[in-house]
Each structure stands twice: as structure tokens, then as C-alpha cells.
Amino acid sequence: MFTRPNDKKIYLASKSPRRRELLRQIGVDFELLALRNDPVRGIDVSEEVLPGEDPMDYVARVAREKGACGWKMLLSRRQPLRPVLSADTTVTIDGEILGKPASNREAVAMLERLSGRTHQVLTSIAVHGLDIAEQITQVSHVRFATLSPEQIRAYCASQEPYDKAGGYGIQGAAAVFIEHIEGSHSGIMGLPLFETATLLRKAGFPI
Numbered sequence: 001m002f003t004r005p006n007d008k009k010i011y012l013a014s015k016s017p018r019r020r021e022l023l024r025q026i027g028v029d030f031e032l033l034a035l036r037n038d039p040v041r042g043i044d045v046s047e048e049v050l051p052g053e054d055p056m057d058y059v060a061r062v063a064r065e066k067g068a069c070g071w072k073m074l075l076s077r078r079q080p081l082r083p084v085l086s087a088d089t090t091v092t093i094d095g096e097i098l099g100k101p102a103s104n105r106e107a108v109a110m111l112e113r114l115s116g117r118t119h120q121v122l123t124s125i126a127v128h129g130l131d132i133a134e135q136i137t138q139v140s141h142v143r144f145a146t147l148s149p150e151q152i153r154a155y156c157a158s159q160e161p162y163d164k165a166g167g168y169g170i171q172g173a174a175a176v177f178i179e180h181i182e183g184s185h186s187g188i189m190g191l192p193l194f195e196t197a198t199l200l201r202k203a204g205f206p207i
Contacts, residue, residue, distance in 0.1 A: 010205060013070035013086040018171065022191040023085075026207060028200070033070040033084065044069045047088075047099075055092040055122055060137050062088040063124035067135075071128040083129040083203040089190045091166025093119040098166045107156040110167035111177075116146035118180075119166070123187045127199040134199055138192040140183025142170075147177060 012019065012030040023030055035044040045065045049058055067086035074081060091098040093113060101107035124137040155174060161167040168174035170188045184192040197207045 008205065010082050010200065010203075011070060011074065011084045013066045013084055016087075016190050018169075018189050019087060019191045022186055022189060022193060023196075026193055026197060028205075028207065030085070031082075033073060035066060035069055035073075049097055054095065055090055055097050055120070056137060058097060059088050059090045059122045059124045060135060063126045063137075064135055067126040067128040067133075081130055083127050083132070083200065083205055085125065085127055085196070085200070087123060087125045087191055089121065089123040089165050089187075091119055091121055093117065100163060100165055101161055101167045104156050107161040107167045108152055110161075111147060111152045111155065114144045114166065114168075114177075115152070116144060118143040121166070121183070121188045123184075123190060123192055125191065125196055125199060127203050129203045132203045134202060136192075136195040136199060138184055138187040138195050140181060140185075140188050142178060142183075142188060143180040144177050145179045151177070 009029045009031060011033045012023065013033045013035055015034070045062060047062055063086050066088065067084050070084040070086060074084065098110050101110055118141055121140045121142055122137060124135060126135040155161065155168070158173065160169055160172045160174065168177070170178065170185065181188065184194065186193040200207055
């Protein structure tokens, strides 16, 4: 028999330390659901872009599949049933998705492309539960200052670009590159808090 606990806790289907920090910021208690993302052990949700898939469809699909996978995991393990929160973030410019750079060359090329221009950061969040399966995708517009080659090289010599979509993190040293934001600062970090609170309230989780 499955149990639905009375404690005010959710499951987070994400490995992102930034999302954990943001949930703690608004007082949400959570337990991690570790989805596999290892080519050797297996991958629960593919983050490959499908042929012809545009950025909005891509980010929404990945977030939705992460949540659905997390919910199935709870059922198969017969764990207590709490809402499952999942999310995915991507950076796009000129309609093209910029993923996580795999090398210094890729990181440099991404920042050169973002330099002096406005790009979009898309974060889609989904909540799965016994009585809910809802999703919101939040879009922010971010304008970079014109960066010198020296600035780009110095930033890409650090470890910051390599685990982040678009090759930068707003919460780190790249904050000095940003001239203007239209949207959600927390969404650019990976979890738009207004939208997250809205979905969790719908799932019966008070914030």
C-alpha cells in the first residue's frame, strides 16, 4: 500500500546545487531523487535535442520527462508519495540551443557569440503528484556587454563555464558581464521561484 505522508516535503528530481539553494531560500524541504545520467550505468532522461525540436519544446520536454521518470521511480520503489519537482534550463540565441560546453574551445565560442548581444534563458519546471501534472516555462532575456578576448579567456580558464548551459553562471563571476535582465534572476539560475511556488501551491504544498 502506498503512503501519502503528512510531512511538508517534496522530491527534487535534479542534481543541480543551485536549485537546492533556491528551494532552501523559500523554505522548501526536499529529498533528492537521483536520476541516472551516466553513459556507463545508463541515462534515465536523454537531454539530446531531437531533430527539428525548437528550444521551447526541448526544455519543456526534458523537464516533463524528468518529473515523470521521478514519479515512476517512487511508484516502483514504493516510496512515500510526495510531489516531484523537476526542471531544465537552456540558453538560446538566434533560435539555437547552447548546451554545456565540452571544451575550452566551445566555452570561448559561446561567450564570443553572447558578447554584446541579448539571448534567452528558458527554464521549464514541472510538478508531478497524485492529483497533479502541471508545468510552466519561464523565459528571461539577458544582455551581455561587449567582452574583450582577455575577459573571455580568463573566464573560460576557470571551472565555471563547464557545467552550465550557455557556458556561464549568473551567480558567479559572469555576473559582471550582464548589462540588463528582463525576466527572472532565479529562473536564469535554474529555478524561477515565483513560478515554482505557484506550482507547489497547486500541488497542496504551502509556501
